Amino acid sequence: MNRIDLTIEICGLSGDGTIAAGGLLNEAMSRAGFSALAFDSYPAEIRGFGRCVTRSRFGFDRQIALENQTNLLISLDDEQSLSRLPFLAADAVVLFDNHPPSPVAEGKSIAGHARPAMSLFGAPFRDLAAAASGSAKGRNLAALGVLAGLLNLPVDAFRERIGKKFKSKGEKVAAGNIRSFDAGLEYVLKTYPDRLRPLPVPAAPAGQAEKVLWSGNVAIGEGALAAGLKNYFGYPITPATPIMEYLAARLPAKGGRVLQVEDEISAIGAVLGSFYTGARAMTATSGPGFALMTELITQAVSAESPAVIVDAQRGGPSTGLPTKTEQSDLLAAVFGGPGDTPRIVIAPTDVTECYHLTARAFPLAEKYQTPVIVLTDFYLDNRVENIERPSISADAVADALLKPAPDQAGSYHRYQVTPSGISPRALPGTPGFQHNITGLEHDERGVPDFSPGNHQKMSDKRDRKIQGALADLDPPEEYGDPGPLDVGVVAWGSTFGSALDAVQSARDQGLKVGCLKITALFPYHEDRIQAFMDRSKTILIPELNHSGQLNTLIGHLGRGRIVRLNQSTGIPLYPSTILGKIHELIGEDRS
Amino acid sequence: MNRIDLTIEICGLSGDGTIAAGGLLNEAMSRAGFSALAFDSYPAEIRGFGRCVTRSRFGFDRQIALENQTNLLISLDDEQSLSRLPFLAADAVVLFDNHPPSPVAEGKSIAGHARPAMSLFGAPFRDLAAAASGSAKGRNLAALGVLAGLLNLPVDAFRERIGKKFKSKGEKVAAGNIRSFDAGLEYVLKTYPDRLRPLPVPAAPAGQAEKVLWSGNVAIGEGALAAGLKNYFGYPITPATPIMEYLAARLPAKGGRVLQVEDEISAIGAVLGSFYTGARAMTATSGPGFALMTELITQAVSAESPAVIVDAQRGGPSTGLPTKTEQSDLLAAVFGGPGDTPRIVIAPTDVTECYHLTARAFPLAEKYQTPVIVLTDFYLDNRVENIERPSISADAVADALLKPAPDQAGSYHRYQVTPSGISPRALPGTPGFQHNITGLEHDERGVPDFSPGNHQKMSDKRDRKIQGALADLDPPEEYGDPGPLDVGVVAWGSTFGSALDAVQSARDQGLKVGCLKITALFPYHEDRIQAFMDRSKTILIPELNHSGQLNTLIGHLGRGRIVRLNQSTGIPLYPSTILGKIHELIGEDRS
Amino acid sequence: MKTPARRLAEKVQSIQESNVFNIRSGELPTWCPGCGYFGIHFGINNALQRLGLDHHQVVIVSGIGCAGRYPFFSNTYGHHTVHGRSLPVAQGVKLGNPNLTVLAVGGDGDGLGIGGGHFPHAARRNFDINYVLFDNSIYGLTKGQPSPSTPKGFKTKASPEGTVDQPLNATLLALSYGATFVARLFAGDPEGITTALMAGIRHKGFSFFHVYTSCVTFDKQFKTWNNLTNRVRPLPAGYDPADRRRAIERVLVDDDSLGIFYQEPPKGKE
Amino acid sequence: MKTPARRLAEKVQSIQESNVFNIRSGELPTWCPGCGYFGIHFGINNALQRLGLDHHQVVIVSGIGCAGRYPFFSNTYGHHTVHGRSLPVAQGVKLGNPNLTVLAVGGDGDGLGIGGGHFPHAARRNFDINYVLFDNSIYGLTKGQPSPSTPKGFKTKASPEGTVDQPLNATLLALSYGATFVARLFAGDPEGITTALMAGIRHKGFSFFHVYTSCVTFDKQFKTWNNLTNRVRPLPAGYDPADRRRAIERVLVDDDSLGIFYQEPPKGKE
Numbered sequence A, B: 001m002n003r004i005d006l007t008i009e010i011c012g013l014s015g016d017g018t019i020a021a022g023g024l025l026n027e028a029m030s031r032a033g034f035s036a037l038a039f040d041s042y043p044a045e046i047r048g049f050g051r052c053v054t055r056s057r058f059g060f061d062r063q064i065a066l067e068n069q070t071n072l073l074i075s076l077d078d079e080q081s082l083s084r085l086p087f088l089a090a091d092a093v094v095l096f097d098n099h100p101p102s103p104v105a106e107g108k109s110i111a112g113h114a115r116p117a118m119s120l121f122g123a124p125f126r127d128l129a130a131a132a133s134g135s136a137k138g139r140n141l142a143a144l145g146v147l148a149g150l151l152n153l154p155v156d157a158f159r160e161r162i163g164k165k166f167k168s169k170g171e172k173v174a175a176g177n178i179r180s181f182d183a184g185l186e187y188v189l190k191t192y193p194d195r196l197r198p199l200p201v202p203a204a205p206a207g208q209a210e211k212v213l214w215s216g217n218v219a220i221g222e223g224a225l226a227a228g229l230k231n232y233f234g235y236p237i238t239p240a241t242p243i244m245e246y247l248a249a250r251l252p253a254k255g256g257r258v259l260q261v262e263d264e265i266s267a268i269g270a271v272l273g274s275f276y277t278g279a280r281a282m283t284a285t286s287g288p289g290f291a292l293m294t295e296l297i298t299q300a301v302s303a304e305s306p307a308v309i310v311d312a313q314r315g316g317p318s319t320g321l322p323t324k325t326e327q328s329d330l331l332a333a334v335f336g337g338p339g340d341t342p343r344i345v346i347a348p349t350d351v352t353e354c355y356h357l358t359a360r361a362f363p364l365a366e367k368y369q370t371p372v373i374v375l376t377d378f379y380l381d382n383r384v385e386n387i388e389r390p391s392i393s394a395d396a397v398a399d400a401l402l403k404p405a406p407d408q409a410g411s412y413h414r415y416q417v418t419p420s421g422i423s424p425r426a427l428p429g430t431p432g433f434q435h436n437i438t439g440l441e442h443d444e445r446g447v448p449d450f451s452p453g454n455h456q457k458m459s460d461k462r463d464r465k466i467q468g469a470l471a472d473l474d475p476p477e478e479y480g481d482p483g484p485l486d487v488g489v490v491a492w493g494s495t496f497g498s499a500l501d502a503v504q505s506a507r508d509q510g511l512k513v514g515c516l517k518i519t520a521l522f523p524y525h526e527d528r529i530q531a532f533m534d535r536s537k538t539i540l541i542p543e544l545n546h547s548g549q550l551n552t553l554i555g556h557l558g559r560g561r562i563v564r565l566n567q568s569t570g571i572p573l574y575p576s577t578i579l580g581k582i583h584e585l586i587g588e589d590r591s
Numbered sequence C, D: 001m002k003t004p005a006r007r008l009a010e011k012v013q014s015i016q017e018s019n020v021f022n023i024r025s026g027e028l029p030t031w032c033p034g035c036g037y038f039g040i041h042f043g044i045n046n047a048l049q050r051l052g053l054d055h056h057q058v059v060i061v062s063g064i065g066c067a068g069r070y071p072f073f074s075n076t077y078g079h080h081t082v083h084g085r086s087l088p089v090a091q092g093v094k095l096g097n098p099n100l101t102v103l104a105v106g107g108d109g110d111g112l113g114i115g116g117g118h119f120p121h122a123a124r125r126n127f128d129i130n131y132v133l134f135d136n137s138i139y140g141l142t143k144g145q146p147s148p149s150t151p152k153g154f155k156t157k158a159s160p161e162g163t164v165d166q167p168l169n170a171t172l173l174a175l176s177y178g179a180t181f182v183a184r185l186f187a188g189d190p191e192g193i194t195t196a197l198m199a200g201i202r203h204k205g206f207s208f209f210h211v212y213t214s215c216v217t218f219d220k221q222f223k224t225w226n227n228l229t230n231r232v233r234p235l236p237a238g239y240d241p242a243d244r245r246r247a248i249e250r251v252l253v254d255d256d257s258l259g260i261f262y263q264e265p266p267k268g269k270e
């Protein structure tokens, strides 16, 4: 079987239907059995004059990262597409509209700039669509038709998806759009019969599990639903808004509520109120909103209140780069907030983990009576992967509330000091267990107590409890050679996929390298991380932030040389960049 | 000359006039030429049923720390004072009311619990005051009279201070209170003529600089005034409120404004607005308020807006221990806030430094166009020290605004990328330099720009700028032997005084120890800190927090053994505790 | 001569000693003797008792301040959150378990200052929670700074020249925000508090109780017992609380009447 | 047939091309074609021009949202702060340099949602700043969620069953907060905006401008150009804006009139 590794980009101006076309492509390819990972980028303004780019990587094996080399570009707007040239493979294929709606400015045609080894396929996307459907709007679909014909993709998958997508706009629109697609298809078959490049299509493996094409945000929503989320409180913010909107369409049917509140302070406040009664609650936000939650997060630490908070990171600081990706909230998630405020911070590295870690955040929050921060990032939230539909056992998300013994009625101590630091928690409504929770320092009963011994005891308890949670957090996973490594890469979040991809390539090249995936960021598995570092001559920590935040957090564990690879660009760290660094380090080492 | 080292405590219930008596004691002793360091502790409730304790340490040399051994206790309430017993020196002197307003409960008299070597002096504080002034309220002053007689303190200093303090309540009250004091004085001279313990009084040194008895908060207010503060924006919170109140009484006369706003978000927002126009502005808060400022602090980093923020730390997390001390906001000050947000964090270690670092925060904020966070803590804010009146040269606080060249009118770039990272800043009102500042990522002109290269460039610039500020920040100061050390103590904030005291004692005992004072917490002087650590066999980091936050920040610099000494008690780390740890470490080392 | 504060304190003490209500917790209130909060405490407790609510079915959420300490003195469930956030938390509690009776309590600084952004939304969302504002027009716990409802001319250490801002009128705000139940009450009239609370707790929707009270320790100028006692009087007999527009018109000219200003006919959405 | 949005867009374009005003910056507004904000932009610019204010003496502070992008399109000084905080910053600017003319601008989410806690205090503090609320009753920039002023029944992805909360009325709020100048305006009437702005900027004190506008991209249901245009009309001739109580009474029954509802006789404190 041929190994397929195909990256397709569609580039246009907002309004060109770029994102829609990319979505359809992903769905159709997924349907056809390809594995997919795709990520769009679009402007922060609604109708700015911004560029939209979708990038999809397809193959037979599971796709774990995007690469910055594109094999095929569909240009819906030549001027915008010119910016993509540096990212096209030397022998890339370019499909473009040879009769676009507005004439291409002098010297701005993509055809005029393509490098010699590239293959160009012009087609009158607009005219094809207009002729087929009566509307030029379908030119993005005509372009998909050209693509499907050129690569001999399973056209029924496209037709079905197009029909489905436009059903809500009426039978006529849907049929017209399918015709636009077909027009593109016929055009390419007729015009370039001898330049077609049929792609092998994966055989449908028997008994394959159902696959879903999910974004990280959908997986987060599904994970929360799987965990029996009762109340979602949120405030719109990119890239977390789709989580709220996804749940708004589904949670009410399950008897839950989605409430858009007046700000993020209110959102986290309501989450704490709901969880106080035992009803699982969650909020999702991004940097600016997360910043506003700081005070109540510290209160939750002190009052030992459960909460699940998704921080969908975007480019920072402040309002920053609302539609770009970054991993720069790590230290704020771990250390943000005055006082000694240990809490749990976990970070998924792919869509499947978005599901699992979100679901498991609920019992963790309940059991350890603490805020659990799930750190994702734009690249994870908005990418789509087609994955086996994840599921989680009822056990894994079962109610983790430790209730007090009934005979404690009347003498219940909410903050009883225990060896684990975990105190039984009674819910309002339980007769005889009335108590107060508070962010003031308190004694075991919950009554304010500022005496020195008490503060020490309660600080110890809170710390002990969170450190104890390590037992329930996934230990770091090692990939690659088990022995001594020339370079050991330590990665988290969306960068991990790229790191693993780079390490796999390096190993294919015979290099002695490995990779460590960390999903538990606080508390973290010191021993395991140190063990991996100890067998690495050089430790490489690639991160999508400026200051090397993971390195700040765990760097002290490294007894060897640590090298940071940081990037503040708002775009993912690609495997090739990490691979380049590995080569450089091993080269240095040898010289 | 006898070396005097005398710690006096007054203990009572709120309402007993404990704090007032302690204040008068400090003033009178200071007046008499003693050096003083004093710190009160009181309940978080206004009229809770809380214990009030004032502690003052007096001597001839400058006092740098309190110790937890008290030489003399004035008990205004026996039941409360019993809690102080463990902190009394074996041979402590105890003055108590032998006919208090409400009878002392069975078994709760301090006299009944004093240890054998202690000296007890009973006097009818209440009766003396009632007889002398007609009101039992002055019993705290009668107690001071007893003290003054017993130790042969300069009584005129007391009388003058009492007169001054009560002047506002009318001549009659003032005179009555002086009579209460005198009554105590006469009583002790008459009753215990052969048990008096006259204290040597410091000779008034010729040409001594004027001394002031300032709290840290007063010094902060004075520092801000010295720097030409224009606008203060605040929201009440312990222990920062007195800064606002101090300035409210003084700033308007200098043409400035003190505005109490609706919350801390508004306070920092207004500071940013004021500084934007070039008018120096400041806010002071504590943990909970500081948490709320998180988002706008990150915005200030991105928009490169100056701001001066005093975070007067108290026990945390959350509302925590409002009237107790702690150093647990360090990581929040340095890392708090999503995104890569380098800012300047400095921390004074005594009252004089409160003045200087606050004053210098303004030109620093201006020059580096960044929030400057001045980290103090309750023990520093509310202690009083009698110090030489500090002053700062006009140069040191001169306007540090780098203005653009006039010929840039019309083509001005607010965020011009320079080698230092500092861009000339034009103020609103300047013709031809109109521009926008923003927390969105922006190009050099200040126009939103989310392109990869631009984000990298601007992130580099912001980081470079803050790292460059190191040149203007005090390097760490070393104390003790210059050579190899068995134990090198690294300390910051209010704990530094205790660390230095402990190190001095240890050196008196012939131990090879030293101490490093760090006031620049971000950026920090890596090389200097590492050099000190490198010559320490063991590095000891004592901190008043649970997780060892300074160690988290700079621990990676240590190549030797680092030992943390942490305490979460809400009370200061005393020199004896640190000394004990030094002994333990050196003992271990030797064994 | 006994001051009103003294009289109230004595009254409260006699009530405490009578043990008529057992909803108080074992904790002694940490308020100053004579503080108006004792009267409010009594009024609320009485309402809960008379409504026959089980203590364990009641959650009192509070922010920070002297008023914010309330839950510690009550034998119900209590959630003492941070400054200004009682309403968000209270709404979360209600959605978490709609069977609970939920009260939010707090001071004027807490509710009109730092927490003032949540009030409009709690009102217009109209969940069935009960918000009792302890309005002493001062920041008590931080030792006497002006609050958003402080009258002009108040001299404190933070305002040595006297305050200059227009005070906020919480009753007017609640009505403007669309609250479906609005009452104005007085700490010196615990019985009035009890009556209104009973009606408000029964009301299915957001109920707001604006309680005038006195900080005896830090306000000697405006909201003293004397001044308040002399001012307040009941709403005129026959006042019809069913008309929101009328209620607003009245509150624009009348700062002194006590009682239920507005109650929407019961059809609250939650 | 031309839609009102189309008509406005054309009008705006012709104005842009005429170059009658030079206060716009070189940056092209990133708003959608037909967005009501173009009309507001025009109205504000015209007022600044006609008042003869030097551009460098004007600071426009904004929060986040489509409206919040305003300063980038204006050739004045601009301070684009975070979501909801334009008023605190604007007050700091005014205290920092009282010679500057200070405008705060932002959307309904920005000003009534997340920033709603600052509005009462800016109003009652009465500094001489001018607050222009771009009220399209929707969160535009985040792609169409309901806002605090959204009418009941609005269906969005975030409210698939339609919104149920009582909307806030910003004009009423400003009056309740004690604002000393309150006008209600319409993006489709830039001339009206200009006139009111000129009066409000001259007014020494806090001036509030509640501008009805349309998000053509995300609201097809309520605040469309058609609906708005059909609704609005000027305040009746002879309306006297000097009486705050009257203004409140009017706004309680009248959602549609445009003009200056209230202006306190000039004696603002700052």
Ligand SMILES: Cc1ncc(C[n+]2csc(CCOP(=O)(O)OP(=O)(O)O)c2C)c(N)n1
Binding pocket: B235, B236, B237, B238, B264, B288, B289, B292, B319, C064, C065, C066, C067, C068, C083, C106, C107, C108, C109, C110, C111, C134, C136, C138, C139, C140, C141, C142, C147
């Ligand atoms: C975020 C934050 N800011 C400030 C404080 C300090 N603080 C405690 S109580 C209080 C105000 C109290 O006034 P009010 O709400 O009117 O209650 P009262 O004490 O009068 O009952 C303040 C400012 C705090 N705890 N948290």
Ligand SMILES: Cc1ncc(C[n+]2csc(CCOP(=O)(O)OP(=O)(O)O)c2C)c(N)n1
Binding pocket: A235, A236, A237, A238, A264, A288, A289, A292, A319, D064, D065, D066, D067, D068, D083, D106, D107, D108, D109, D110, D111, D134, D136, D138, D139, D140, D141, D142, D147
């Ligand atoms: C703290 C914070 N929360 C959320 C956001 C995301 N956000 C950006 S604009 C906006 C709302 C915009 O609505 P509105 O203020 O009405 O302005 P419009 O876009 O309609 O002009 C939101 C929620 C943010 N930038 N910051």
Ligand code: SF4
Binding pocket: B046, B047, C030, C031, C032, C034, C035, C036, C037, C066, C067, C136, C140, C141, C214, C215, C216, C217, C218
């Ligand atoms: S300070 Fe004022 S509000 Fe607080 S308890 Fe005392 S009297 Fe009551």
Ligand code: SF4
Binding pocket: A046, A047, D030, D031, D032, D034, D035, D036, D037, D066, D067, D136, D140, D141, D214, D215, D216, D217, D218
């Ligand atoms: S999304 Fe709406 S408010 Fe934003 S620019 Fe477009 S039309 Fe205007």
Ligand SMILES: [Mg+2]
Binding pocket: C065, C107, C108, C109, C134, C135, C136, C137, C138, C139, C140, C147
């Ligand atoms: Mg109050």
Ligand SMILES: [Mg+2]
Binding pocket: D065, D107, D108, D109, D134, D135, D136, D137, D138, D139, D140, D147
């Ligand atoms: Mg809006």
